[in-house]
Amino acid sequence: MSLTRPGSLMNVAGRPLLEWFLENALPDSGIHSVCIVTNELYAHPFKSWANQCPLFLERGITIEIQSNGVRTPDECRGALYDLRDGMAGLQDGEVLVLGGDNLVFKPLAGFLEWSRKRSAPSVVISEASSIERTRELSSAAMDATGRLTYFEEKPLEPQSTQCGALVYYFPQGMNHTLEQYLSQGGNPDRPGRFIEWLVKNFSSAYGWRFDGLWFDVANPNTLEEAHRILTKSNDPVGSSHHRL
Numbered sequence: 314m315s316l317t318r319p320g321s322l323m324n325v326a327g328r329p330l331l332e333w334f335l336e337n338a339l340p341d342s343g344i345h346s347v348c349i350v351t352n353e354l355y356a357h358p359f360k361s362w363a364n365q366c367p368l369f370l371e372r373g374i375t376i377e378i379q380s381n382g383v384r385t386p387d388e389c390r391g392a393l394y395d396l397r398d399g400m401a402g403l404q405d406g407e408v409l410v411l412g413g414d415n416l417v418f419k420p421l422a423g424f425l426e427w428s429r430k431r432s433a434p435s436v437v438i439s440e441a442s443s444i445e446r447t448r449e450l451s452s453a454a455m456d457a458t459g460r461l462t463y464f465e466e467k468p469l470e471p472q473s474t475q476c477g478a479l480v481y482y483f484p485q486g487m488n489h490t491l492e493q494y495l496s497q498g499g500n501p502d503r504p505g506r507f508i509e510w511l512v513k514n515f516s517s518a519y520g521w522r523f524d525g526l527w528f529d530v531a532n533p534n535t536l537e538e539a540h541r542i543l544t545k546s547n548d549p550v551g552s553s554h555h556r557l
Contacts, residue, residue: 319355321413322362323536326543330416330530333543335368338411338480340422346375348402349413350395356380377402391501393491400488408487412479412504416539419525421480427521428482434511436461437480438520439527447471450529451505455520464512464520466505477520478527479504490515 321331335347347369351359356378363369363376379402381395382388400408409425421437428435438455441447452471454463463472481504491507500506511518526542528535 319351319358322358325536325540329362331413332366332368334416337417337419338421340425343425344374344409348377348379348399350379350381350399352383353380354384392504393495393501393507397488397491407485408483410481410483414530415479416528416530417525424521425482431519432484433517433519434487435482435519435521436508437478437523438475439478439523441474441476444471444474447474447476450476453477453520459519459521461512461518461520464508466503466509477505477508
């Protein structure tokens with residue numbers, strides 16, 4: 314990442330990191346438009362990339378790059394305000410939320426279909442490599458139906474090594490719920506805190522178990538690991554030897 318180029322557009326194994334992510338995260342059908350909310354400095358690089366990305370043309374997906382107007386760190390309002398603004402242009406429809414610092418190595422079509430059947434907020438849940446790693450991410454627990462009974466971001470005492478990726482499904486009407494969370498003083502810069510709030514205040518938030526590879530690529534070590542896996546000749550999908 315630099316002052317002029319976002320980390321999600323860093324080249325990994327010959328392609329921008331975001332392309333790898335979107336290729337696996339977006340189902341082959343059912344997604345018609347993508348909205349990327351970014352700051353003013355990164356808006357142009359994202360637009361230049363989007364105009365050349367074959368993924369959108371191949372799948373007939375429209376892409377919008379939306380600037381939040383922020384030019385300096387002091388102006389940042391938080392990721393959930395960006396999410397709210399991005400959802401505002403979707404006419405209150407269903408939303409698949411993808412955090413730009415994530416990378417998955419297996420298609421998420423099953424997640425979207427599973428979540429739509431429940432018509433409820435849903436989160437991709439993966440197994441962390443250790444309790445220590447869970448403390449850096451989040452901890453989750455579910456009942457037999459998949460309903461989340463516990464979710465905590467960056468917990469001091471995790472209840473499990475299951476944690477949530479920043480891959481969410483929100484059904485129609487969730488922009489009003491997000492507005493309610495923000496108006497009550499909810500942390501605007503930690504999306505996981507919004508999931509915590511949903512689990513505590515609503516009876517129908519779900520977790521979908523993901524058995525593929527998922528990386529939080531916010532640091533150089535995980536970027537190097539992602540590069541190593543993507544450049545291997547064998548297919549890494551489904552491997553159980555690499556955990557976040």
